[in-house]
Amino acid sequence: MTVDGHEIELSLWDVAGQEESDRVRILSYDNTHVVMLCFCVDDRDSLENVVHQWLDEVTNHCPDAKLILVALKCDLRDDPVVRRHRGNPVMYEEGLAIARSINAACYLECSAMHNRGVHECFEQACRVAMTVKLRASPDHSRFKECIIL
Secondary structure (H helix, E strand, C coil): CEECCEECCCCECCCCCCHHHHHHHHHCCCCEEEEEEEEECCCHHHHHHHHHHHHHHHHHHCCCCEEEEEEECHHHHHCHHHHHHHCCCCCHHHHHHHHHHCCCCEEEECECCCCECHHHHHHHHHHHHHCCCCEECCCCCCCEECEEC
16 A cells, blocks of 8 residues: 555554463564554443553563554444443543553544545554664565554
8 A cells, every 4th residue: 555655565463352362362463563452432341451451461562562542333433222222432532532541653533334534544554653663674675574463
């Protein structure tokens, strides 16, 4: 993809959050430069998990990685059925406050259902990745690598 005039080859790793995947997931953190911590706006527990589970794990295993907090399913924020059954969704201001408190490089929101903000999330992840001092690849070629998790 092209971001700000730079051609970027983007590789993403979507890691499982289940407890039985812990050992395998931890292996994926090696050399990670950017981590996109995601939560669903219709599930307050998922935001709590970002703060009380994922943040600790990520900062422990890749302490120098830049963080991006991403709110998913933003289309459900105004859905009356969701409000009735799941309670009040996480609002933009709450997500932004959490992003600031965890020193995230940015806070983003998207809706895959409406294809709103999805491409922008990956563009912004590339921008954040480009701010990371990249290490030369093992063959000492002109290419450098950056991992976004």
